[in-house]
Amino acid sequence: MQFSPARPRPASNFELYSWWFMRISALVMILLVGFHLFYMHVILGVDTIDFDVIAQRWQSPFWRLFDLFMLVFAWLHCTNGVRTVTDDYIRSQGWRTLAKTGLYILAFVIIVLGAYVIFTF
């Protein structure tokens, strides 16, 4: 009698890398976003933040790099998370493809806009 394997081998390792990425980006963001929230909201406060405060911070390459890392890690983590949610809840293949296409276009636009302002400011 012929048995088929209980779980077919995946065609690629993409989901494995995605799993690792979520964990690594999570640990990076605990530090980056933790500091970001603490500094911007507990030390400064939302009312004190304006154009000059951010402009002054971006004088330093360190903060530009900090914000760039936060942008890329946070948005890719977000995108991958919503990709999982899409896979779970959108059963129709057509709608799922449409939703994911929109998700990836949004990811491209968000990262390009964010990186543009960090680099060119």
Place this chain on the structure above:
Amino acid sequence: MAAITNLTRAVTYRGREGQIAWMLHRLTGVGVFFFLALHIIDIFLMAFGPQVFNSLLFFYHQWLFKFAIVFGLYPGVVYHGLNGIRVILIDFWPDLGKKQAMLFRVQIVVFLIIYIPSAIIMLIKMFGGHA
């Protein structure tokens, strides 16, 4: 109707701590997704200079938005981060899975220790002195 049936099933499914933790992780994750899109676009407006950027800040200075930050977005981010740490711990040390319910309670305590004092400071900064 299907949506209501699914919702009833989702709430009455007896997953206890693990299920609640998972649902909150999804909910906060998707919530942060939408806020973060807005937040990155508003920072992009820095490229248009101080007049444009500062004139749009009124949005963030409204009391309704401040309430949404202190009682929605901020606890959501803190929860998502702490729950993520718990998930990672159980992933890499599977024996901890036996104590996941206890870990979830520890997580709630850590959440309150981080959230309550910082949220009070945020509220004082937002509404103290000038409102």
